[in-house]
Amino acid sequence: MAEGGVAAALANVDDRDNWRVHFADTMRGGQYVNDWRMAELHAKEAPDRVRELEAWGAVFDRTPDGRILQRNFGGHRYPRLAHVGDRTGLEMIRTLQDHGIHQGIQVHMEHTIVTLLKDGERVSGAFGYDRERGRFKLFRAKAVVLATGGIGRAYKITSNSWEYTADGQSLAYNAGAELMDMEFVQFHPTGMIWPPSVMGILVTEGVRGEGGILLNKNGERFMFSSIPENYRAQTADNPEEGWRYTQGDKNAKRPPELLTRDHVSRCIMNEVKAGRGSPHGGVFLDIAWIKEKLPNAAEHIKKKLPSMYHQFMQLANLDITKEPMEVGPTTHYIMGGVRVNSETQMASVPGLFAAGEVAAGLHGSNRLGGNSLSDLLVFGKRAGEFAAKFAKEHNAGVIDQTQIEEAAGEALAPFDRTPGANGSSEGPYQVQYDLQEMMQNLVGIVRYQREMEQALKELAKFQERCRKVVVHGHREYNSGWHTALDLQHLLTVSEAITRAAIERKESRGGHFRDDYPNKDAAEGKFNIVVHRAGDGSMQIRREPIPEMPEYLKQIIEEMK
Amino acid sequence: MSTATFRIWRGDSAGGQFVDYTTKVAEGMVVLDAVHAIQATQANDLACRWNCKAGRCGSCSAEINGRPRLMCMTRLDELPDESITVEPMKTFPLIRDLVTDVSWNYQAKKKIKKFKPRPPDAPDGTWRMAQADVDRVQEFRKCIECFLCQDVCHVLRDHNKLAEFVGPRLLVFAAALEMHPLDTEDRLPELKRSAGIGYCNITKCCTKVCPENIKITDNAIIPLKERVVDEFYDPLGWLWKLVRPKTGSGSELKVPSSGLSQSPKAAV
Structure with missing residues (x-):
């Protein structure tokens, strides 16, 4: 869990620090396939977001003269991480919660979304269930912000918590949004x-x-x-x-x-x-x-x-x-995710926004420690503001009843399956364990073409098993049912990671290939984009990285 | 590899019973590992709330051999060899099996007035605080909201005073705000009335079960009780308040340009 701190060029400990150094460090760490505009915004806005947390009651460790203390971290040139001992993430969660409960925000605790609803191209809501009773719930929404985190539970050894089941990436993908940089998984x-x-x-x-x-x-x-x-x-x-x-x-x-x-x-x-x-x-x-x-x-x-x-x-x-x-090493973070607009965090589906780990771009091929907490503060705020703006400027979309019925049917299918003819009735847990083992072994820290091709074949078999998984009991707080529904998300994202990793024929950042052990300048000119074709198949596309403006190039040159 | 037997509560608000499960145990295993193993192989629908499995999220609170604990931080080798009993927290309404509805805590939290900082100390809108002042509240702010202290508190658990008393967790929360070096809010009237601090009779059970080793009673509740007593029950202090000269607004905390002093509020 987030322990180290939040990276922001406050320059409290070393006055040589400023947004330009933070920008250059982030780009170097990401090996220059980052979305440079996001890296710029992030470096510029992170200090204000940290100060905002302090105004809301966060208590960071202090310098001798009473300012926010900053510590050293990998890849950051100067001491840059505002922190609270080694529990900075908890301090942020608590501060946001304590601030949030007085803001009149309605919180739906322990709810799971099973599908995003669409009206034509745009998002019109979300459909899910409350875990406590297992009752379906429809959320009509002019805009939806995904803040669902990562995919760590696709791997056997992970630092990630229970909820890192790739649902956000998968919901967005199934709603027609593009994913990007999925080959870049960070092993801490x-x-x-x-x-x-x-x-x-x-x-x-x-x-x-x-x-x-x-x-x-x-x-x-x-x-x-x-x-x-x-x-x-x-x-x-x-x-x-x-x-x-x-x-x-x-x-x-x-x-x-x-x-x-x-x-x-x-x-x-x-x-x-x-x-x-x-x-x-x-x-x-x-x-x-x-x-x-x-x-x-x-x-x-x-x-x-x-x-x-x-x-x-x-x-x-x-x-x-x-x-x-x-x-x-332990699976820690995915640099890739939903491809978003650098300024607004809107996905390629209008009305759908993503912030934090579920979004791609800022970190390129490798994230620096401390840049995730600043990422979610900076782009969480931006996503929220632009989602609110979008909601104000648009009418509510139409809710399509057939989409709801289809999603409800799929979600309940594991209850309706009868054990196979030979009496076998596989539960979801074994499938999940086997998938984690397979991804760890075949699409892990060191990757080979042959193994990744094998992984694709395995994934097809997992799809078969997933379609037959049987769930026992009823809908109230049924962990087996929740796991069965998570499986589909994990499979979708595992396939995206594998296909993108096969496509990138070089080693860069979190993506290391034994058969292409070096960086390749030509490969570094692209991001790999994954999307769902009309026939439901997963498609891969190379997207050229836009030319960096002169003033940013100059910063990188200076900081070499 | 040896085995162990776990007596796990299965049921919901309508009723239930303990069910015995035997599973393999290995070196270093914690109770949550065993519950997961049982869930994966013998009881797929066993309800169990968990998240980080590292003692940080406070989700997997339960009563293990009768004692409120985090399942993820309770090693099997520190428990007796006989069968291990795992049941849900008793203070909160049961949802299913090991999962309880703890949402009351969030409702009760709203009773406590929010953080209200003094104006910034520096022209750039930032504040100055001494590490010594910060250390004091950080003890309270490391609370992971597992609610084990609420579960063990007899005022809530046995006397069911959920409407009158906010419980140890939220008194720790109030203490973190009251002793926050920047805070200017006065929460003493609500601590006395709606938070019901007088119900606590300092049995210190909450401190004993805290997985973060927060000295809940000594460092949070007793100082708050003392402040409430000073404010409302001390006749000399009451008289003094009548005759003392007015000292102006609440912005008593100015940082001297020469350096830092500990804030008077935090140093109570």
Whole structure:
């Protein structure tokens, strides 16, 4: 869960920071296939959104002179992440909720949308059910904003929570909206790997920001031996310099542990493959070592990383102030999603908006840590404002009863199926597990043409199984039913990821192909767009990236 | 790999019973893992609310061997070997199986006046706060709203005073606002009346079950009680308020240009 912080060029800790540096960092991190206009808006508007949260009651950690404190994070040139210990996301959720309950907003808790309704080209509402009773509900709406997050539950090892079932991407796709950049999935380098039941749970990058180092089983700090060319000028020459960077020395360069997440993940995979991994198939993340540097290290760690201390003590019986953690890559984030207008966040379907992880564009091929919280603040506000504007300027669309009946029929179908002739009646959970296993193995961190083609064949078989899944019991808070309905979303998005990954014949950011291990400048001129054809089949299209205006090109040139 | 037996409550508001399930257990497993395994293989429709499985979202609250706990943070190896009982929280209306309706908490939250900051300290519209002042409220703000404290509170659970008393969670919420370095609102009258702070008789059960180790009673409720007493029940203080000189508006918190002082409000 969001732990590290929210990236905004407030320049409270380092006054050399400004939106131009943040913009350049975001583009470099995304390897220049980002929507540059979104990256510009994001860098410019993030500071105001953070200040807005403070005005609503958020309590960020402070600098000695009382301003919002900012911490270092991977890929950010200066300390930029406003934070609250290691529970920044919770602070944001709480602030928005506490502010929201006094705004007269009607909240429909624990509702699931099964389809978006359309009137011709535009959106006219949404149809779903309340989980508590399983009753269908129709929401007439002039505009709809998707804020459903990511797709992590398509993979076996993930840091994502239960609700990251790809429903937003899938609802938009089925409503005719385009998806983009679906091949770019971020595998966060540090997830827990032991004990098995906690596999995938996030270990915040903040651990490395506070001085944590990665070691292989021989105790070697392997990150120093693979620093990519385009980051060499910004990376520390030796461990001592790296330590000074984490302690706020403005003249020091960042340690290689704070290189971008895609790179760190692959370095960890390489160590494991080469037989230098930790006992449970990862590497060691050591923060305890800072006791060599700080007199009160244990207290310092508990203060700066309270949730991590708590999480390892309680779930792994491990004291991170004394021992190194075992970590490995975990599916964390999808850079791709619904293709939206850079300014308004409207999808290619009029009246449909998307903000945050469910939308594509800002992060390009790899997201920097801290840029997701700023993304959802900046573009959440924009999506809301432009959706409200759209709603004011348009009349309500017509609700088509046949669309509702069709969706209701499909949603209830799993109850009506009778067990197969041979007595088999597969429930949804096994299908979901198998799908997660397949995606992890065939469309994971390192990809091969042959395996991805195999994945497409497997996905066709999963479609068959999905159509036969049987659900028991009744409609009230029936977890089996909910899982059965999520399956279709997971399958749609798994197919989009796989097809886009086959199409991009290079390695860039979160997308790494063993058969095309290098970046290819020609491939970097396109985004890959996925859409649903009239016959229901999934189509892939290459969309040229628009030419960046001169003033933005200049910024990137200056910051090289 | 060994097995364990779980007695899980199955039923809804009309009634129900415990059902025994036996499942395999492995090293490091938590109760929620076992519930998931049972759900996947033996009881597909078992209702269970969960989300992050990392102790952050506060969704999987239940009563495990009679004690209110998060299922995702309760390791099997810390429980006795005999059968493990899992049942829904009792204070809230049951929806189904392990899932309860906790929406009352959000309704009750509306009773507490919202955050009202003082005017910004700097011309650019920002504020200055000392880390020491911030630390105090961050203890309260780390609450994950699992509502285990509400579940264990006898005023709510046994005496059913949901209309008169907001419970420990919302007193922590009120404390976070009252001790917020920037806040200028006065919530003492509502704490006394609609929030019913007087109902709490400091048994500290809430503190014992808090998965975030917030010292609910000592750090949140008692200081609030003291403020309410000072405001409404202290005869000398009452007399003083009658005769004291007027001090102007509420904007008492100015940041000296030389540096920071702890805000007087937070330092109570």
